[in-house]
Amino acid sequence: MKKIIFSFFIAMAVLMSCKNDWTIDDADLPPIAENSDGFGYVGNFTGEGASVLFSVEVPVTSEYTIIVRGRASSDIPGTGVFKVNGDEKQISFDEQYVWKDQTVAVRLNQGVNYVDVCKGSGNGMFFIDYIELK
Numbered sequence: 001m002k003k004i005i006f007s008f009f010i011a012m013a014v015l016m017s018c019k020n021d022w023t024i025d026d027a028d029l030p031p032i033a034e035n036s037d038g039f040g041y042v043g044n045f046t047g048e049g050a051s052v053l054f055s056v057e058v059p060v061t062s063e064y065t066i067i068v069r070g071r072a073s074s075d076i077p078g079t080g081v082f083k084v085n086g087d088e089k090q091i092s093f094d095e096q097y098v099w100k101d102q103t104v105a106v107r108l109n110q111g112v113n114y115v116d117v118c119k120g121s122g123n124g125m126f127f128i129d130y131i132e133l134k
Helices: 002-019
Strands: 051-058 062-072 078-084 087-093 100-108 111-118 126-133
Touching (some): 062 078, 062 087, 078 100, 078 126, 087 126
Antiparallel strands (some): 051 111, 062 100, 062 126, 078 087
């Protein structure tokens, strides 16, 4: 009996969520941000020492391009720093509700490299969805 009741509630939740699909047309409300890829995103690096650390492994030491997917966390552009192996690159995301790609060219060493995305000299008001090695 418990399985049937549980299944009934799941079916009702699915039906109700499909039935109530809607959008906001009121001009006074902010638009809803696009969905992130994967399981979520990190951000608002405004606190002292706030950052996200990625490990990136490459087969040979060389110049690489890394895509940083992000968006501003408020109505002003979000700025920060992308650090790897002592090199710092400025990153900026202008739009609050749209995910955009920043391209960063960096030299990575053979093996594991640690990439740190943080406020740095910027305002830290941005979200990061992912980074991608090209």
